[in-house]
């Protein structure tokens with residue numbers, strides 16, 4: 293991923309800032325530019341999300357994509373935040389065999405991956421069990 | 423539909439690692455077979471739609487619709503590439519069907535092709551992952567098997583689906599592929615082979631995953647009146663449906679089925695005036711074993727959550743209540759992504775004509791194809807009927 297493409301999303305990724313629609317009150321993450329429920333009638337504003345949630349589902353990655361090879365095996369999961377939105381993330385600092393659906397997790401700031409060609413290292417959110 | 427549409431010719435290459443065949447050779451081989459099967463000349467073709475996911479990433483070549491028209495000797499007819507990730511082929515067929523139904527064109531080729539083995543397998547996996555959300559899924563370390571593993575785990579949690587039931591999908595599809603000369607694999611496997619195969623993203627193992635494949639397939643779409651004049655069983659396109667969903671999995675409420683499949687099927691069933699119980703044979707999008715289990719539920723062959731059980735009971739085998747993926751499916755026949763949606767039609771047309779050899783489903787009159795893009799951001803369903 294080219295560097296500007298990553299930097300553009302830094303505020304959202306580092307601080308977990310999504311959007312909230314003032315019309316339907318739905319909290320959206322990843323951030324959106326139009327409310328999918330209200331469309332042009334929506335009123336989107338930045339919204340800082342809670343840093344806790346629970347695991348909706350997970351898998352244990354043994355064959356990693358480029359830039360993640362040194363992290364296997366790692367837990368890939370969908371986490372539902374207390375505010376409602378879900379996101380795709382990794383669950384770290386635990387034995388992959390001890391992860392269950394429904395586990396409570398909290399955000400931690402970590403190295404995400406690296407671009408093997410340019411040597412750029414990306415940071416952002418992961419989660420760990422509470 | 424404005425006017426009745428039929429498939430009058432089908433053709434495909436063998437699927438597999440076709441190191442000795444180029445992109446150009448593959449599409450011409452499939453096209454020539456389809457035209458020969460239709461018994462028409464290239465001069466009669468009015469237009470072409472090409473399903474191709476990512477020639478840019480796989481062979482560094484875009485603008486492939488023109489390239490194909492050129493190398494098939496079909497210039498200056500209109501040729502259009504259609505892209506919907508792994509559903510590109512199904513979308514190309516739908517465009518061809520709409521073009522003929524509208525009366526704008528009479529003879530239209532719907533083609534599908536992917537040349538995937540000219541790059542290393544890690545690059546191919548990366549190219550496939552571009553069908554997921556790069557910014558919010560792939561960024562976090564997700565791959566395609568990873569995203570389907572997330573669905574598999576949730577399906578197991580909600581419905582008690584087992585890894586053995588998923589393995590049975592692979593066993594069945596490999597067994598069917600052994601009877602298909604065009605299939606990539608002619609190798610029977612057991613449930614134990616699947617369970618003991620190397621982990622990819624658990625709960626999915628290597629033998630739960632469809633392979634990387636080269637292949638091309640073509641069908642000729644024409645007005646039904648032309649098909650009825652031919653000296654063989656006419657196969658009509660009775661219904662077509664397509665739907666979209668969020669590109670990322672985490673934006674969906676349900677992780678145990680594909681809403682796009684449900685919506686596309688509803689549209690196709692309504693147009694065809696049939697329901698799930700009327701389908702005699704189906705080719706569904708089994709990019710991973712869990713995908714077939716979800717598909718047979720979403721298409722209405724059983725209730726949500728009972729796909730594993732239906733598979734375990736053998737109801738989806740040839741001779742079962744609803745034979746699924748008689749061709750070997752994506753798992754056994756191979757999955758050259760852009761070609762898959764068209765190759766599914768090749769199988770259903772052969773089944774309805776009674777030309778499927780050892781794979782033949784006795785008395786098949788109504789067939790269905792189901793093609794999915796990404797994790798279900800796109801789905802397309804077609805229903806075919808014998809027209810005699």
Ligand SMILES: [Zn+2]
Nearest residue numbers: 313316327330
């Ligand atoms: Zn809204």
